[in-house]
Amino acid sequence: MGEIIKIKELRRTFQMGNEEIHALKGISFGISEGEFVSIMGSSGGGKSTLLNILGCLDRPTSGEYYIDGISISKRTRAELATLRNRKIGFIFQSYNLLARTTALENVELPLLYNNTLSSKERKERAMHALSQVGLQDRMEHMPNQLSGGQQQRVAIARALVNDPVILLADEATGNLDTRTSYEIMSLFQKLNLKGKTIAFVTHEPDIATFTNRIIQLRDGHIIKDTEVEPKLASEMLVGLPQNEDY
Amino acid sequence: MDIFNLVKIAYKALLRNKTRAMLTMLGIIIGITSVIVMVNLGQSSTHSINDQISSMGTNLITISRVSQRQGGVNIGSGDAQTLVNKDVDAILSKVKYVSEATPVVSASGQLVNGAHNWPGIIQGGNIDLLKIRKLGLARGSNFTKQDIKSAAKVCIVGKTVVDNLFPDDKNPIGKNIRIDRIPLKIIGILESKGQNQMGQDQDDIVIAPYSTVQKRFLGINYIHTIMASANSENVAILAAEEIESILRKEHKLKTEQENDFQVRTQQEILEMTSSITGLLTILLVAIASISLVVGGIGIMNIMYVTVTERTKEIGLRMSIGAQNKDILFQFLYESIILCLIGGIIGIILGLALSHIIAGALSWPFIVSLPAVGISFLVCTVTGIFFGWYPAKKAASLDPITALRYE
Numbered sequence: 001m002g003e004i005i006k007i008k009e010l011r012r013t014f015q016m017g018n019e020e021i022h023a024l025k026g027i028s029f030g031i032s033e034g035e036f037v038s039i040m041g042s043s044g045g046g047k048s049t050l051l052n053i054l055g056c057l058d059r060p061t062s063g064e065y066y067i068d069g070i071s072i073s074k075r076t077r078a079e080l081a082t083l084r085n086r087k088i089g090f091i092f093q094s095y096n097l098l099a100r101t102t103a104l105e106n107v108e109l110p111l112l113y114n115n116t117l118s119s120k121e122r123k124e125r126a127m128h129a130l131s132q133v134g135l136q137d138r139m140e141h142m143p144n145q146l147s148g149g150q151q152q153r154v155a156i157a158r159a160l161v162n163d164p165v166i167l168l169a170d171e172a173t174g175n176l177d178t179r180t181s182y183e184i185m186s187l188f189q190k191l192n193l194k195g196k197t198i199a200f201v202t203h204e205p206d207i208a209t210f211t212n213r214i215i216q217l218r219d220g221h222i223i224k225d226t227e228v229e230p231k232l233a234s235e236m237l238v239g240l241p242q243n244e245d246y
Numbered sequence: 247m248d249i250f251n252l253v254k255i256a257y258k259a260l261l262r263n264k265t266r267a268m269l270t271m272l273g274i275i276i277g278i279t280s281v282i283v284m285v286n287l288g289q290s291s292t293h294s295i296n297d298q299i300s301s302m303g304t305n306l307i308t309i310s311r312v313s314q315r316q317g318g319v320n321i322g323s324g325d326a327q328t329l330v331n332k333d334v335d336a337i338l339s340k341v342k343y344v345s346e347a348t349p350v351v352s353a354s355g356q357l358v359n360g361a362h363n364w365p366g367i368i369q370g371g372n373i374d375l376l377k378i379r380k381l382g383l384a385r386g387s388n389f390t391k392q393d394i395k396s397a398a399k400v401c402i403v404g405k406t407v408v409d410n411l412f413p414d415d416k417n418p419i420g421k422n423i424r425i426d427r428i429p430l431k432i433i434g435i436l437e438s439k440g441q442n443q444m445g446q447d448q449d450d451i452v453i454a455p456y457s458t459v460q461k462r463f464l465g466i467n468y469i470h471t472i473m474a475s476a477n478s479e480n481v482a483i484l485a486a487e488e489i490e491s492i493l494r495k496e497h498k499l500k501t502e503q504e505n506d507f508q509v510r511t512q513q514e515i516l517e518m519t520s521s522i523t524g525l526l527t528i529l530l531v532a533i534a535s536i537s538l539v540v541g542g543i544g545i546m547n548i549m550y551v552t553v554t555e556r557t558k559e560i561g562l563r564m565s566i567g568a569q570n571k572d573i574l575f576q577f578l579y580e581s582i583i584l585c586l587i588g589g590i591i592g593i594i595l596g597l598a599l600s601h602i603i604a605g606a607l608s609w610p611f612i613v614s615l616p617a618v619g620i621s622f623l624v625c626t627v628t629g630i631f632f633g634w635y636p637a638k639k640a641a642s643l644d645p646i647t648a649l650r651y652e
Contacts, residue, residue, distance in 0.1 A: 085567020
C-alpha cells in the first residue's frame with residue numbers, strides 16, 4: 001500500500017500584527033492508501049490549519065508535504081488548483097452546495113474545471129457518483145428540496161466525482177443529528193471498504209470511533225496517533241431509536 | 247477551462263438570479279435604446295431636411311449682401327446696400343445659365359383686417375418669384391409687370407394669413423388687408439405647403455411686387471437678396487461662378503477687393519445644414535451615451551454585490567479546483583452576457599421606438615447599421631470594463647477566507 005499523504009516537520013506560522021502565531025509546530029505523519037483517519041483536537045489546536053494544508057488550500061511555512069508523491073511546496077496557485085481538482089475531494093460541514101442548482105449539476109461542478117472530459121462523460125460520472133451515495137432518485141432535486149443528510153450525500157458525491165486519491169472531510173457531520181451522522185459515517189465506511197482513503201477532521205470523539213486511526217492534535221503538536229478497531233456505523237444505527245420526524 | 251464551459255457556468259449563475267439580472271440589464275437596455283433612437287432619429291431628420299431643401303429646387307441660387315467695411319468699421323450686412331435692381335437685370339441679360347431671377351425685399355408689419363390682426367412678413371419680388379420659389383397659386387392670379395412698374399397695392403397671401411385675418415371667409419380675393427396702414431388688395435392665395443422641418447410655417451407669408459415693398463413700406467431703392475434659377479441642377483455651380491464674376495464687374499470691384507455679396511447654391515446650403523444636423527446628432531448621441539455609462543456603473547455595482555454575496559461559492563469553486571483565471575473569467579462573462587443581452591434588447595427596442603417616432607413625424611425610417619454594430623461593441627466593452635474590477639476582486643480572494651465567509 002502506497003503512501004497517499006506524507007508530511008515531514010510541517011510548520012505553519014501566521015503573522016498577526018507584531019505577534020507570530022505558530023499553528024503547527026513541526027508535525028510529521030503519513031497516510032497510506034485505504035486508511036480512514038480522523039484528526040481530532042480542541043479548537044485552536046491546529047486541525048483547520050492542517051486540513052487547509054492537506055487540501056492544498058494553504059502552503060506550509062516550512063517542512064515537506066507530498067500528496068500522491070507530488071511535493072506541493074513551490075507550486076503556483078494555478079498548479080495547486082489543478083492538484084485540488086484531480087487529487088482531493090472536499091466535504092464541508094455546511095455542505096456548500098450551489099443553491100437553485102440540481103444535485104446532478106452540483107456533482108458535475110468539479111468536472112467543469114477539468115478540460116479533458118466531454119459533457120457526456122461528465123454527466124455519466126456525476127450520475128455514477130450520485131448512485132454511489134444512494135441518491136440516484138434525487139438527481140434533479142434542488143438543494144432546498146433535500147434534507148440535511150441528503151445534501152451532505154450530494155456533497156460527498158461531488159467529492160467523489162473526480163476520483164480523488166483522498167477525501168478530506170471537515171466536521172462533515174457537524175450540522176447533522178446523531179442518526180443522520182451515523183448514516184453518513186456508515187456511507188464513509190462503505191466507501192473506505194471500497195478502498196477510498198479518507199481523512200476526517202472532527203472534535204466529536206464518538207464520530208472518531210468509526211475510523212481506524214485517530215491522530216490527536218494539541219497546540220500544534222501531535223500528541224497521540226493510534227490505530228483503532230473501528231465500530232461499524234451500520235450496527236450502531238440499529239441500536240438508535242427511529243427519529244419521529246424522519 | 248475552455249471558454250464554452252465558463253460561459254455555461256456564468257450563464258447558469260445568472261439564471262439563478264433572474265430578477266437581479268433583469269434589473270441590472272435595464273440600465274444597459276435604456277442606455278443602448280437611447281443611443282440607437284438618437285442616432286436613427288438624427289439620421290432620419292437629416293434625411294428629411296435634405297429632402298425639404300431639395301424640394302425647394304436644387305437649381306436655386308441665392309445672392310445675398312455681405313457686411314461691408316467702411317474705414318475699418320464693420321457695418322454689418324443689415325445696412326449694406328450693395329445689391330440693386332440693376333444687378334438682377336445684369337444677371338438676367340448676361341448669365342447664360344440662369345433662366346429666372348428676382349430681386350427680393352422683405353418687410354415685417356402687423357396685418358390688419360377689421361378686428362382681426364396678425365404679425366406678418368411681406369416679401370417683395372418680381373413676377374418670377376413664385377416660379378423660383380416653387381410656390382403654386384390655389385386661387386386668383388399672380389401680379390403683372392404693370393403692377394411692378396406702378397408699385398401696385400396688391401398682394402398674394404398664404405393660407406395661415408387667410409385663416410387668421412379671414413376666419414369666416416375661405417375666399418377673400420379682392421378684399422383689402424392693411425399693413426402699416428397701407429391697404430393691399432388680395433389678388434391670389436398660395437397653395438398650402440405646411441410647416442418645414444425647422445418648424446417654420448411656410449404658409450405664413452404675404453407676397454407683393456418688390457417695387458411696392460421698396461417704395462411703400464421701406465422707402466429704399468436697394469434690395470435685400472436676389473434669387474435665381476439655374477437652367478438645371480448640373481449648371482448651378484457654373485451659374486453661381488458666372489453670377490459672381492458679373493456682379494464683381496457690375497460693382498466695379500478691384501481684384502484685391504473682397505466680394506460685397508455672397509452667392510450660394512442650394513447644394514451649398516444642403517451641405518451646410520447637413521453639417522449642422524450632423525453636429526446635433528453627435529451631441530444627442532453624446533448625451534445618450536451618458537445613460538449607457540450610468541448603466542455600466544449599475545452593472546459594476548451589482549457585480550460587486552454579487553461577488554461579496556457569492557464569496558462562499560467562490561471559495562467552494564476554488565476548493566474543487568477552479569483557478570484564479572477561471573473565477574475571473576466566470577464573473578467577466580457574467581457581466582459581458584448581461585451587457586450583450588441588454589444590448590440586443592436595447593437595439594430591438596431602440597429600432598422599434600425610432601420606427602414609431604419617425605412614423606409619427608413622417609420622417610423616413612433609417613436603420614443605421616454602423617450604430618447597431620458600434621452598440622454591440624460598446625456593450626462588450628462596457629461588460630469587460632465594468633466587470634473587470636469585481637471579477638478581479640473575486641479571483642484574488644483567498645480560498646480559505648472565502649470558504650469561511652458567512
